[in-house]
Amino acid sequence: MRSHLFWLLLLLALACASPRLYFLSSELPQLENNPKLIVAPGPWAHPDVPVVYADMGAVPDDLVLPALKTLMALPGATDACDANTGRPRPDATEYCLAVYRTPKDWRVSWPVRKQTGERGGCQPPMGGVVDQDFGSDLPIFGFAHNHPCGTDMSSADLRVFPAVRLGEARWTMIEFAVSPGGNPARDSRGRPIPAWAWLATGHADAPRFLKWNFDGEVFRWSEPERSWRLEARCAPAPPSNIGSTLSPPKCYPR
Numbered sequence: 001m002r003s004h005l006f007w008l009l010l011l012l013a014l015a016c017a018s019p020r021l022y023f024l025s026s027e028l029p030q031l032e033n034n035p036k037l038i039v040a041p042g043p044w045a046h047p048d049v050p051v052v053y054a055d056m057g058a059v060p061d062d063l064v065l066p067a068l069k070t071l072m073a074l075p076g077a078t079d080a081c082d083a084n085t086g087r088p089r090p091d092a093t094e095y096c097l098a099v100y101r102t103p104k105d106w107r108v109s110w111p112v113r114k115q116t117g118e119r120g121g122c123q124p125p126m127g128g129v130v131d132q133d134f135g136s137d138l139p140i141f142g143f144a145h146n147h148p149c150g151t152d153m154s155s156a157d158l159r160v161f162p163a164v165r166l167g168e169a170r171w172t173m174i175e176f177a178v179s180p181g182g183n184p185a186r187d188s189r190g191r192p193i194p195a196w197a198w199l200a201t202g203h204a205d206a207p208r209f210l211k212w213n214f215d216g217e218v219f220r221w222s223e224p225e226r227s228w229r230l231e232a233r234c235a236p237a238p239p240s241n242i243g244s245t246l247s248p249p250k251c252y253p254r
Contacts, residue, residue, distance in 0.1 A: 021046075021074055022095055022111040025123045031180060037127035037163075037171070039136070040098055043107035046070055052106045057187030059099055059141050059196060060106055061228075065221070067108045068200040068209050071095050071146045074111065078204045081149035092148035094122035099141045099198070101177070101185060102134040108144070121145065121156070126163050126171075128180040139185035141177040144198035153199050153210060153218070155236035155246035161195050161214055175214030218251070 031037035076093035095111035176192035177185035202208035219228035
């Protein structure tokens with residue numbers, strides 16, 4: 001309990017120290033001193049990202065869509081690709097955030113920015129969230145991030161879901177919303193609620209919003225229809241050889 005209070009005070013102090021848009025992973029506490037289990041503060045104090053009161057059994061689009069649009073407006077988050085090489089420019093940046101639920105509403109955490117010179121993407125707050133009103137061990141329903149070069153999800157993206165500890169030291173990702181302490185989120189009938197991953201990509205004037213579940217069912221947001229449409233079923237591809245990066249996902253239809 002004392003450690004949770006310490007984290008809450010620390011994160012509030014950081015958030016209030018100066019006007020900010022994001023956190024670096026190096027600024028944030030970790031569960032069990034594990035650098036993969038960073039803990040983000042919440043909720044994201046941005047005027048364009050609301051706290052949403054909605055059915056507690058499904059993540060509301062009224063929360064996710066504004067959060068994705070706001071991610072794309074952060075520095076280096078969109079259209080940051082070199083036109084000649086097709087690779088990200090030095091200023092290209094990924095941001096990760098957690099979607100979570102309190103006893104009263106739905107919120108997103110502050111974004112965690114990919115640090116300058118860091119290989120790979122941003123680091124999702126796998127250690128959960130410390131909320132300024134409700135503390136820690138809140139259920140995480142998934143993570144959202146952006147792709148600064150407008151690409152679709154990668155094989156690695158398909159593997160990132162809320163984590164829970166099993167046994168002495170093993171952490172594993174699961175297909176349902178759960179708190180880091182192992183408490184699953186349930187709907188009004190007592191059923192576990194599926195977890196999701198979300199991606200903001202495309203261009204500033206033509207954004208694409210994707211989401212997928214643990215089974216690899218990928219949906220794309222249709223603004224005219226105001227709904228998610230099934231695009232494909234995808235599975236992460238293994239590395240092509242030892243030490244290489246993951247190949248693009250295998251999707252049907254392509």
